[in-house]
Amino acid sequence: MGAARSEAGRTVTTSIPARLDQLPWSRWHWSIIIGLGTVWILDGMEVTIVGNVAGRLSEPGSGLPITSGEVTGIAAALYVAGACSGALFWGRLTDIYGRKKLFLITLAVYLGATALTALAFETWWFFLFRFLTGFGIGGEYAAINSAIDELIPAYYRGRVNLVINGSYWLGAVGGSLLSIVALDTSIFPANVGWRLTFALGAVLALVILLVRRHVPESPRWLLIHGREEEAERIVNGVEQQVMAETDKPLPRAEGQMTIHQRKRTTFTEIARTVFAQYRRRSTLSFALFVGQAFLYNAITFGYGAILIQFFDVPSGHTGYYFAVIAAGNFLGPLLLGKLFDTVGRRIMISGTYLLSGVLLFGTAWLFDQGSLNASTMTACWCVVLFFASTGASSAYLTVSEIFPMETRAMAIAFFYAIGTATGGISGPLIFADLTNTGVVGETVLAFQIGAGLMCAAGIVAAFLAVNAERRSLEDIATPLSVTKSEGETSGA
Structure with missing residues (x-):
């Protein structure tokens, strides 16, 4: 049996996490990727569309009295503020009420x-509705990353998590190309095209919502919250599907753990775990x-404005350039993701952060020298972001796997909110002013700040990154519910 309940009804000995980790790759895992991963495509499409339509929205006849700076500055900051507050609000509920319930609700809000x-x-x-859109997306980050790591086998967890988070850039490609059509006034009036892009995002979200209903609750979450029978049914069903697909019996899973079930974890226990027991991991995150x-x-956020300001690219053509950049962003996690499970987390995380930072410093220098045009600038950014997007995706992977099960969604939400608020709210407001002045030196400064912070994060990762490749989540960070005899973690 995968789970045996004690007479007291509060202690469970189970092998379900080990059974999930030893599963071979199957169609069921593909269904998880489709059901959970596709929302990042929507997020990428949202952010890209707003950046590309900024110029058009500020033009007379758009139907909206707004400036380009307000779109790339205030609206962008509000979207990120919504995402940060949404992550904290929904993240706490995700740990209490489950992954599935919350990833359905947050998608509906979006x-x-x-x-x-x-x-x-x-x-x-x-x-207002840019803020509320971000509020829904912020909740998605916590619920989706928790569910992905808890459902995907340890052998594949790194590459799958990176590719799913990197799929944001597939949406960016779609958003870029869609904005080209939407901003073509020979097809749609200036006050209609940009509205249709947002309407299409809502339609796609509805389709994903219908697909996502079939994704199960995390058996790991169910075990801890007193629903081991339901967890057993889910895992039994998956095992039957996999055996029917492969026509082979599954090997017996090795490794059991005994847990004391609980309904929720207090804020005090979360804070003590994250900031005392795992303080080095918190610094890394x-x-x-x-x-x-x-x-x-x-x-x-402001790349479209940079193209218009410095290279005289028409507002309706910025989408072509951003599509190229977005493709480079997606290819990074796609091509480098497997290395996180083979070469290892520490080398790959620090390497991608440092490489992207150094390359961005080089791009800033070339831009300052006047050596770039719109095409070569885009090519430089494409190379920079090939590595940067892989590093950025690994941030979500890292936080979702290095903290105990009971704190996972809240930890993702907290570090996403704090980190993103620091760079994502203040950043657009500061850099919108820098890049909109038309002064090369000020835009160079913006690039250098971003590059410096990426390099600094890479150095921190070189010392503090956790070697989590191909290890079970329970081995990386022992759940708080596990009895002390089952093992301890150092908190390193």
């Missing part, structure tokens, strides 16, 4: 807010999130 953004005729309305947040939220 869907409604995106649809209402399309109906904005006043600036305050646009700002904060550094990774701040570095990537400044690079992405502070600079790429």
